[in-house]
């Protein structure tokens with residue numbers, strides 16, 4: 001295996017995990033259908049030459065983001081607050097009157113948020129878009145759209161899914177005029193390492209960026225932590241793109257201790273449910289409870305996930321209301337609920353804290 005960016009074969013292994021779902025964000029109509037979904041192994045490594053961190057076993061040909069793919073987080077008020085702060089950052093940087101293009105806009109939520117905030121010339125691009133907004137184009141953005149004269153390209157949570165981010169950014173640059181800027185938002189690998197967040201390593205993300213490496217794609221770049229440092233923004237000029245390289249090195253066996261600690265916690269805290277049927281929660285279910293013996297169900301506020309089943313484990317995803325009427329009061333001992341994303345912990349405890357269950361936050365559990 002070679003580094004996709006510099007082609008070096010000197011790769012250092014950071015973390016390996018087996019039998020995770022190909023897509024952790026797809027949900028299924030029955031446990032039988034969920035269980036038969038394809039499983040894949042992950043081998044996270046770092047290139048010893050350029051510092052790029054990626055999954056060397058990633059297979060892009062199998063990735064098909066179809067209608068079963070549900071990755072919307074905007075049912076949470078904390079997440080909506082985050083999107084507003086990114087929009088405000090763009091306004092502060094004077095992009096409201098400019099030609100703005102969002103690549104990989106998904107269901108168009110952020111594109112439409114910018115429209116509501118007064119952005120006048122904004123287009124979204126996503127081949128899987130299913131809505132009716134005439135400014136969202138069901139296609140890949142490319143050189144044939146150069147005439148849109150983008151002043152700003154937005155790339156939120158796209159680059160970590162792209163096998164060769166350098167070639168991809170070069171292609172975006174060729175599809176814009178000389179002075180276009182780019183705003184990139186990705187999960188922070190520094191945050192993952194500091195929080196020992198092994199549940200944030202999964203197949204949909206083939207790349208993992210820290211600020212140093214991301215900045216090195218450009219001669220100049222401004223970075224900014226957002227979403228409680230789980231994500232960061234990078235703002236740069238597309239014509240300053242260069243081959244990235246960073247000296248920061250991560251240690252091998254990044255998550256060995258946290259995996260053990262977490263397993264011990266689970267088996268000593270039954271009965272158990274997990275809050276969050278997206279990437280983090282589904283990855284945890286797959287690592288620790290493949291045969292559904294420890295964790296009874298998965299709670300999620302996203303109605304599109306509710307009453308469906310999680311990839312390759314077949315845990316049922318249920319609404320908070322159904323959990324508190326059907327599960328929590330039928331058990332002799334107090335239920336333990338693990339909240340898969342610390343950022344939603346306060347929001348959840350404020351709403352459901354008085355319901356007679358114990359809430360646990362993942363990060364506190366491993367670091368505290």
Ligand SMILES: [Zn+2]
Pocket residue numbers: 003004005006007008047048049050051052
């Ligand atoms: Zn490399």
